[in-house]
Amino acid sequence: MILFPSKPSIVACSAVAGPVESKSVFYSYFDSVSEDERWGQKTNEQGHSKMIQEACDIVMKKADLKNLDVDFFLSGDLVNQMTPTNFAARELAISFIGLFSACATSVSSVIIASLLTEVGASRFAIAGAASQHNAIERQFRYPLDYGAQKPATAQWTVTAAGYALIGKHDPKLPSxxxxxxxxxxxxxxxxxxxxxxxxxxxxxxxxxxxxxxxxxxxxxxxxxxxxxxxxxxxxxxxxxxxxxxxxxxxxxxxxxxxxxxxxxxxxxxxxxxxxxxxxxxxxxxxxxxxxxxxxxxxxxxxxxxxxxxxxxxxxxxxxxxxxxxxxxxx
Amino acid sequence: MDPQEYQQIEQQNTPPTPYLKNCLKAFLVGGIICAIGQAITFLYMIFFDFTDKTAGNATVATMVFIAMILTGLGLYRKLGAFAGAGSAVPVTGFGNAVVSAAIEGKTEGWVLGVGGNMFKLAGSVILFGVGSAFFIALIKLILVSMGVVEW
Structure with a gap:
């Protein structure tokens, strides 16, 4: 267990999702829902990357920050070698560490961001994770249009990205x-x-x-x-x-x-x-x-x-x- | 908690696979697909110059073509989710496996993407299908030459 005596705060958050996620019960809490699962890009993987960029742009905008003000970008996804996140990091131009904890990356990234904040190495760090249904299904299961029967225990990979901006403690914010x-x-x-x-x-x-x-x-x-x-x-x-x-x-x-x-x-x-x-x-x-x-x-x-x-x-x-x-x- | 104890809890809380229901759905849909295939065979024999032996190839091609269209429209996926083996085992399922893999590979280009991925799922069907057909034909050849059965 790690304790954070300085209590790093979640300064701002963003969530971006795809068209199927408009059926989500959390829909009204998302910042942006795209009607195109590829975000206007040529491939699912490019769309995946674009979704990550959009979520990061929103979280910075909410905190009134520019890319230069953010010290770290900590994120991951499920595609081989995490190219969607890597390519999003290329556009963001923020010091970046790719993290793979599969679907637990949303929290492992916040843990590292909080540690960096705790030791004073980071003023602001963006932490989070994303997945794009088509890109992930293709990699882990069958082609999208293949007619396969799945058992009741099967789950649906979401097209969504969620990011938190971790900064110094603010008593008015979740910490x-x-x-x-x-x-x-x-x-x-x-x-x-x-x-x-x-x-x-x-x-x-x-x-x-x-x-x-x-x-x-x-x-x-x-x-x-x-x-x-x-x-x-x-x-x-x-x-x-x-x-x-x-x-x-x-x-x-x-x-x-x-x-x-x-x-x-x-x-x-x-x-x-x-x-x-x-x-x-x-x-x-x-x-x-x-x-x-x-x-x-x-x-x-x-x-x-x-x-x-x-x-x-x-x-x-x-x-x-x-x-x-x-x-x-x- | 040890793994055995956990597996018990997991089993108790996981709904059982409805094998009977799945079999019935597969039987129904598979039967309908095959009946459509039979109807197409008859059409070829009535309206074209095909015999019951030669109509087979044309029927298979037609069924695969229909499966291709349905796959492209995203309908075969829905049929498969309902019917399971009922839509996977007939030749239309083979068509679906080929076409769905080809569609998916399109973003990597025609040669490495479509060409390289097309038989990713169906490749083993071809290998083992041709292999088993060879051995069945061999058995029949032996039986015919022994005079047990006729061609």
Missing amino acids: VVAATVGKVVDYGEVSPFHMGGAMAPAAYDTITSHLKKRHQKITDYDLIMTGDLGKIGLKILKAMFAQTDATQEELEVFRDAGAEYYGEDEAFQSGASGAGCSASVYFSYIEQQMKTGRYKRVLLVATGALLSPMSFQQGETIPCTAHAIEITME
Whole structure:
């Protein structure tokens, strides 16, 4: 566990999403929703990059900053070698570290940004993650137009980007007070169509470790929100806590961004996933709810499955991780 | 919590795959696709100069062409999500696998993109299809030459 005594603040946030995400229950919290999933570019990957740029431009504009004022850009995506993020960083011209924690990058990037702020190396840092459905599906699964039947546990990769601008402490803003960097946990799940089942143990491990080291109970938090376990994964996580004698009241503290993303629409099966899933919910809805005072203290636990299509074909199980940040509002 | 204990919790909270429902849907859609194929075969035999043996190739080409159009319109994907094996096993599923991979490769150019990716999914179907057809033909050849069956 890491403590941040200087409490770096989330100065501003931005969330940008694609056309399918207009069906999201979080739609009204997004800053911009594109009608074109390629953002007017020739390829899905270029569109992915453009979406990241747009989200970063919005977050800088909200804080009235220029690229030169930002010290670090910390971000990642799921495409091989993270080219969409790398290419966005080329346009942004901000000191950049690409981070890969799969769908947990939204939080791992904020942890590093907070550390850089804590040690005084950064005045402002942009942290976050993104995913573009078409580019990711193509890489991890089948071609988009291939007619395949997916099980009920399957999740839909979102087209969305979420970014937070991390700066020095401001008592009027949500602030990062502590974080837990997750271990890599593998309970032997092999199906890439059951990410929730693969990632739930990682979320459980990180949450229990964070609570223990912080000497806190579940109910000390207004909300513990996991990233993209989906409906089934969230159910599994709650069952794990129920097994260790968590009460109903405690279980109600848990929510999952992916499970709620598309509401009850069955076309999305178990819910949403992707690096942009937790990022676009944490850095829009959650931030706004904290600013209005609905939540005073939240634990955001982004979950990531660290597999590749090749590792799956070679019969490897799916190692997963979860990173957590504790955010408070005074 | 040990992995065995976890797997129990995971299983209890994961909805079972509805095999019977999936089989019925596959049977229904697969049957309809094959019935359409049969109808096309009859049309070729009635209106053109085809016999029941020669109409096969023309029918396959027609079915693949229809699958290609449906794939391009994004409809075969929806059919596949509903029917599963019902739309994947008939030759239209083969057409869908080829065309969907080709569409996806378009952004990498005609040669490396479309050409290089087209048979990414269907390649193994061709390999094992041709391979098994060879062995079946070999078995039949042996049986015919032994006088057990006729061509």
